[in-house]
Amino acid sequence: MSYYPPGQGAYGYPGYPPQQQYAAGAPVGYPPAQPGYPAYPPQGGAPPPGQPGYGYPAAAPGAPPPAPYGAPAPYGAPAPYGYPAPGAPPPAPYGYPAPAAGAHPPPPQHAPTMTHAPTMAHAPTMPMGQPNYYQPAAGGPTPQQDAETIHSACKGFGTDEKRVISVVAARPPEHLAVVTSVYKQFYGRDLVEVLDKETSGHFGRALHYLILPPIVLDAELIYQACIGAGTNERCLIQTLVGRTNADMAQLKHVFQSKYHRSLEQTVKDDVSGYFEKLLVVCIQGTRDEIGHYQYNVEADTQALYKAGEGRMGTDESQFIHILTNRPDAHLRLVFKQYESRYGKKFSKVIIKEFSGWIETALVYLVEWIENPAMCIAKNMEKAMEGAGTDDASLTRLVVRNRTPAFMAQIKANYTAKYKKSLRDRIKGETSGDYRRTLLMAIGEPERG
Known part of the structure; x- marks a missing residue:
């Protein structure tokens, strides 16, 4: 549900730092490269040309320390599992030629395209937490103080749940990552295991979700x-x-x-x-997110109509191909054009043409593209509507989308659609420490 505003790094962090500049001249003691011959390779342990690498090259003086486990690779580093480096164009979608290095491919030969659509930021995914670089807010509790608070609340007979909630449900993930590290250093125990042992039920699950890196x-x-x-x-x-x-x-x-x-x-x-x-x-993970290719709104609108309402049966593959490969801004224009031309909201088209979990997934995708905050608000309501509450789903949605700025959008969208605050809705569906935890996580601590 991760769940990325343009210009920002993954998980809410600033953009990648600029790539380090390494010396490109000849090594000390060697003459400069002669005209007509390739330049010397950068120093740092690289093997001679034509030989396999010995491992990672040595870091240049002044280079930053290695990123902690799970942190994004620096700008310019190869992406895992063979994916293109950040900023590189994705593989060409089916039916389009691959772009030449350093150039955009020519547009497909069809009607003029709408390429400058207004963009909508993705909902920010929760930061994973980077203990080596995190700096707590000035004047707030330090990770050391929070570790001591949790230890004091859990030691002895019984657990002071309210004190645990005041830390685990109120701190951002990057802060909790440091708390977890400090707790193990101070007390020699894994904090996740401690909380799992001390709590149970819906409350225990909520704390478990909150304490883990997203x-x-x-x-x-x-x-x-x-x-x-x-x-x-x-x-x-x-x-x-x-x-x-x-x-x-x-x-x-x-x-x-x-x-x-x-x-x-x-x-x-x-x-x-x-x-x-x-x-x-x-x-x-190969969607053309920023429009390396040009797509035609009219052509995609007609293709989706012909794949669904304009034929007997449904061409499911065409729906999946267009909805998972085009940029979000382009698809929002397609949805608007479809509704204008055929008089039906596109999510209703999905409901008419599909059934089962593929229908649920495509409706979620369309609503996410249209408005991520409203998509999450609707899913929260689905978790609470009817007889009984899907507490696992509700907890998952709250914890995974608790970034303050995004949660504020979710609450505003929820109130606009359902004429009731998300706080009051959650309060009416939950109780006890579980309720206190969820309300704290959405920034609406229980009063009194």
């Missing part, structure tokens, strides 16, 4: 959704659909490292049909 939580959610009896399809949709390419590459890396198995194969083993095809395409 990308690690997503990997765990997907694993649990696929392993064992049955499949949690709704969880797969909310954690896999709508992610950026860079975010998906990082998720695949963390999943492989944590569970020693491929994310794609794990999902493929548990789902089937067009639902499987949609999730596998999402997992590839």
Whole structure:
């Protein structure tokens, strides 16, 4: 559900730092390269030309320390699993030629295109947390103080749940990552295991979700959704659909490292049909996010009509291809054009043409593209409507989307649509420490 504003790095951090500049001249003691011959390779342990590498080259003086586990690679580093480096154009979509190096490919030969569509920022995915670089807010509690608070609340007979909530549900993930590290240094115990032992039920699950680094939580959610009896399809949709390419590459890396198995194969083993095809395409992480290619709004509008309402039966593959490969800004124009021309909101077209989990997934994708905050608000309401509450889904949605700026948009959209505050809705569906935790996580602590 990760869940990336343009110009910002993944998980809410600033953009990647500029690539380090290394010396390109001849090594000390050697004459300069002669005209007509290639320049000397950069120093730092690189092997002679034509030989395989010995490992990683030595860091240049003044270079930053290695990134912590799970952090995004520096700008210019190769992306995991063979994906293009950040900023490189993605592979050409089906039917389009690959772009030449340093140049944009020629547009397809059809009607003039609308290429300067207004953009909408993706909802920010929660930061993973970087203990080596995190600086707590001035005047606020330090990670050391929070570690001591949790230890004091959990030691002895019984647990002071309110003190635990005041830390775990109120701090950002990057702060909690440092708290977890400090706790282990001070007390020699894993904080996740401590909280799992001290709490249980919906409350315990909420604390478990909150204390994990968000990308690690997503990997765990997907694993649990696929392993064992049955499949949690709704969880797969909310954690896999709508992610950026860079975010998906990082998720695949963390999943492989944590569970020693491929994310794609794990999902493929548990789902089937067009639902499987949609999730596998999402997992590839190759959507043209910023418009390296030119697409024709009119052509895509007609293609979607001919794939659905304009024919007998449905061409499911055409829907999946267009909705998972085009930039969001382009697709918003397509949805608007479709409604204007054929008099039907595009999400209603999906409901008419599809059924089952592929319908649920495509509706989620369309609503995410149109308005991420409203998409999450609707899914929160679905978790609470009717007899009983889907507490696992509600907790997952709250924890994974608790970035303050994005949560403010969710609350505003929820109130606009349902004429009731999200705070009051959650308060009416939950109770006790579980309710206090969710309300604190959405920035609406329980009064009194």
